[in-house]
Every structure is written in C-alpha cells, then in structure tokens.
Amino acid sequence: MLIGSKPSRVRFTVNMTPLIDVVLLIIIFFLYTARFAEVSRTSVDLPDEPGTADATTDPDALLIDVRSDGVFLVNGRDRSLERVLEIVQEQAERAGGPENLRVLLRADRGTAAGPVNNLARQLTRMGVRQWSHATVDRSGRG
Amino acid sequence: MRVRPKSNRDDVGDLPLTPMIDVVFLLLIYFMVTATITPPESRVASTLQGERGAGQARDLKPQIVTVDLTGEAVTYRLGSRVFADRDSLSAALEQLPKEGGLFVRVTDRAPWSAVAGVMQDALDAGFVKRTYVPAD
Numbered sequence: 001m002l003i004g005s006k007p008s009r010v011r012f013t014v015n016m017t018p019l020i021d022v023v024l025l026i027i028i029f030f031l032y033t034a035r036f037a038e039v040s041r042t043s044v045d046l047p048d049e050p051g052t053a054d055a056t057t058d059p060d061a062l063l064i065d066v067r068s069d070g071v072f073l074v075n076g077r078d079r080s081l082e083r084v085l086e087i088v089q090e091q092a093e094r095a096g097g098p099e100n101l102r103v104l105l106r107a108d109r110g111t112a113a114g115p116v117n118n119l120a121r122q123l124t125r126m127g128v129r130q131w132s133h134a135t136v137d138r139s140g141r142g
Numbered sequence: 143m144r145v146r147p148k149s150n151r152d153d154v155g156d157l158p159l160t161p162m163i164d165v166v167f168l169l170l171i172y173f174m175v176t177a178t179i180t181p182p183e184s185r186v187a188s189t190l191q192g193e194r195g196a197g198q199a200r201d202l203k204p205q206i207v208t209v210d211l212t213g214e215a216v217t218y219r220l221g222s223r224v225f226a227d228r229d230s231l232s233a234a235l236e237q238l239p240k241e242g243g244l245f246v247r248v249t250d251r252a253p254w255s256a257v258a259g260v261m262q263d264a265l266d267a268g269f270v271k272r273t274y275v276p277a278d
Contacts, residue, residue, distance in 0.1 A: 013156070014157065015158075016157055016158055016161060016162065017158065017161045020161045020162055020165055021161075023165070024165050024168070027169065031172070046183065047254065047255045047258035047259065048255075049184070049186065049258050049259065049261075049262040050184060050262070051183075051184025051185050051186050051262070052184060052185065052186060052187065052265060058185075066254075104185060106183075107254045107258075108254065109253070109254055109255035109258065110253070110254070110255070111253075111254045112211075112250065112251055112252065112253060112254070113209075113248045113249065113250060113251070113252045113253070113254055113257050113276075114250035114251065116248075116254060116257075116276075117248060117249075117250050117276035117277070118276075120190055120274055120276045121276050123190055124190045124191060128190060129189050129190050130187070130189065130190075131187075131188065131189070131190055131274070132185040132186055132187035132188065133185065133186055133188075133258060133261065134183045134184070134185050135183065135184050135185065135186060135258055135262070136181050136182075136183050136184065137181060137182075137184055138181055
C-alpha cells in the first residue's frame with residue numbers, strides 16, 4: 001500500500017562554519033580585552049651577566065624593578081620609594097619578619113646606582129638582608 | 143511492507159574541517175607574531191650591610207671594592223689599587239682570601255651595569271659572601 005509519497009532519506013548535516021565563526025569572534029574579543037601584563041614582568045634591560053640561578057625559581061621573592069630613569073616599579077606600576085617601602089613592610093610581615101624577606105632587584109643596566117643605593121639604605125634600616133639582582137645571559141656564557 | 147533497519151550512518155553529517163583549520167592557522171599566526179622571545183633571567187645573590195657596631199667580630203680586615211664613575215670612565219678601587227677595567231679587577235680578586243667575603247661599595251653615580259659586573263666577578267672568583275654597601 002502506497003500512502004503519499006515515499007519519504008526521502010533524512011540527511012542531518014551539522015554546519016560548523018557559523019559556530020566556528022562565532023568562536024573565532026569570541027576568541028578575538030577575549031584576546032584584546034585580556035590584561036596579560038598585570039602580573040608579568042616588566043621589560044627591563046638587565047645587565048648582561050651569567051649569574052648563578054634562574055631568577056624565576058624564587059617565586060616568593062619580592063620583585064622590585066628599577067627603570068633606566070631611576071623610577072621604581074612593583075607589579076608593573078610606577079611607585080615612589082615611600083610606597084615601595086610600604087610594600088616591603090607588608091611583605092616582610094607576611095614573611096614573618098624582614099630577615100626572612102627576599103628581595104629580587106631588576107635594575108636596568110643603564111641606570112645609575114643612586115636609586116638602588118637609596119633603596120638599599122632603607123632596606124638596611126628595615127632589617128632586610130637578603131637581596132639579589134637579576135641579570136640576563138644574552139651570550140649564553142652561563 | 144518492507145521495513146529497513148535505520149542506519150545511523152546517514153544521520154551524521156560530514157564535519158567540514160576546512161574552517162576549523164583556517165581558524166587554528168590564524169590563531170597560530172597571531173601567537174607567533176605577538177610572542178616575544180626573551181632569554182631566561184639569572185640572579186646574583188648578596189646581602190645588605192647590617193647596622194654598624196653590632197658586636198660582630200672584626201678579626202679579618204674587610205676587603206672592599208669601590209665602584210665609582212670618574213668622568214666618563216668606571217673605576218674599581220681595591221685597597222690602594224685602582225683598576226680601570228674588569229679583567230684586571232677579576233684577576234686581583236682571584237688572589238684575595240675568600241673566607242672574609244667581599245664588600246662591594248657603590249657610589250651613587252656608578253652605572254648599574256658595572257656594579258652587576260663586579261658582583262659577577264666576585265661570584266666567579268669564589269667569594270661566597272658578597273655584601274652590597276651603598277657609599278655614603
């Protein structure tokens with residue numbers, strides 16, 4: 001018995017193109033709106049020395065950057081020396097005392113040592129003893 | 143009436159891979175263009191000078207290298223000797239006894255690259271204890 005027309009074979013095709021277009025737009029949106037530099041290290045022209053250890057192996061150290069013009073940066077933001085010292089005080093309390101705090105100084109190789117000396121004097125008064133400075137081995141000597 | 147078993151194979155459409163590959167390729171190009179290749183950072187550890195007159199034993203005479211800028215030239219003073227280049231300074235540091243450590247005294251006008259160089263030379267010479275001292 002033939003009722004109506006013969007049903008044609010259903011072919012269900014998933015069209016991926018609009019979906020991928022939307023995903024691409026979303027990815028572009030997030031790539032442009034993301035704030036990658038918030039916690040990343042500031043670009044500083046470090047002294048060209050082999051050093052001893054990987055500077056990234058001490059995640060608990062307080063990073064203080066010094067630009068070539070002598071301006072201090074903590075977490076990528078310009079800070080006055082007074083504000084830097086406040087941050088040092090906060091971090092020292094978290095570390096259980098200034099003697100336990102480790103400071104990693106990332107000073108530009110073109111800067112004069114004056115700002116670094118000012119910082120060192122204040123850190124000494126606060127009781128901070130452990131500090132190291134970052135270098136970069138561009139020639140691969142290390 | 144002929145009943146044919148329904149095949150699932152007909153319901154599944156072909157997934158077009160070309161747009162997905164296009165997107166992946168674009169993302170790859172994006173990350174390659176925006177990526178910056180930076181060499182890994184190292185560090186040189188030192189200590190800051192403590193308060194003076196803290197009752198420390200002074201059996202050893204402190205060995206002090208003073209880094210300064212005279213005119214346009216960096217000078218390194220070790221005791222009564224003045225060095226104009228790092229090679230001669232590092233040769234002199236090799237001859238010093240190491241147990242007393244080395245104090246690196248830095249003037250405000252000294253370039254930081256020279257200071258880092260002296261710290262590196264002290265490290266290479268075998269000084270385990272290196273102390274950073276800001277010059278008054």
